[in-house]
Amino acid sequence: MKKLKLKLVTPEKIVYEAQVDQVTAMTEAGEITILSGHIPLVATLRSGELRTKTDGHEELLVASTGFIEVRPGNEVVFLADTAERAEELDLKSIEEARERAARTLEEARNKEDVDFGALTAGLERELARHRVALKRKKYKDVGKV
Template identity: 35%
Template sequence: MKTINVTIVSAEKELYSGVASFFAATAVTGEIGVYPGHVPTLAQLKPGQVRLTLENGTEEVFWISGGILEIQPKSVIVLADCAERAKDLDAAAVAKAKAEAKATIESGKPELDVEKALIELTLAKSQLDAVNRLKNL
C-alpha cells in the first residue's frame, strides 16, 4: 500500500508526524482529498476536521481552527493556528461554548461584537463536528 508522510503542527505543538494512505481537510475552496502522488498544492484551510486513514485502515481525526496546507507528491504538511486531536476535545465544554456564542448573537445587545461571536460559534461548531465524526468511527 502506498503511503504519504503527514505532519500536523500548531503554534503550540506537533500533533502528528507519520504516514497515512489518505488525507482529507477542508480548504476555503472546498474539501481536499489527498492520496500519495498528489500534485503539489498550497491551500488555506478553514476551521474543521483533518482526517487521516492510516495504513491499517483506522481513521485519525483532528480539529484545526484554520491554517495552511502544503501538499507534495510524498508529503502533506498542515500548519494550523490551533489544533487538537478530536479525542482530546471536551464535547460538553464545546457544546456549552456553542450555546453561549449562539445566545450572545441572538441577544441583539448594541455593544455586541457580532464578528467575534460568529467566529466563536464557527469554531465551536467545527469542534463538535470533529467530536461527532470520531464517535461515528
C-alpha cells in the first residue's frame, strides 16, 4: 500500500514528519482515520490524541486545535497550535498545567469580560495532553510501546 506523507507542524517547529500507513485524529466532527488514497479534505482539529501506524508499529502524539488538510497525492498536513510526541510529555508538569488551567477558568467565572473560549481551549489542551501521557505510561508499563 502507498504510504501517506504526514507532516505535523506548529508555529514553533515541525513536530513530526514521516511516511505512515495511517493516521487517526480528533476533528470537530469526531475521530477520523486517514488511509492512503483519501479524498482531499479540510477539517478543524480538536485537542486530542493523534495516532499513526507504520508497518504495524503505532506512535502516539498529542495535538491541540488547528486544522488538518489532506492534499491530493497522499499528503496529510496538520497545522496545530501546539503538538508533542507522547514520549516528550512529562506527566507531572502536565498535571500542574492542567490544575493551573482549571483554576484560571474557575477564577475567570467570577469576572466579566474574559476570553472564555481561550481559557476553555487551554484547559482542553491540557486535558488532552494528560490523557495521552497517561496512555503512554500505561503502554510503557506493560511494555507495549
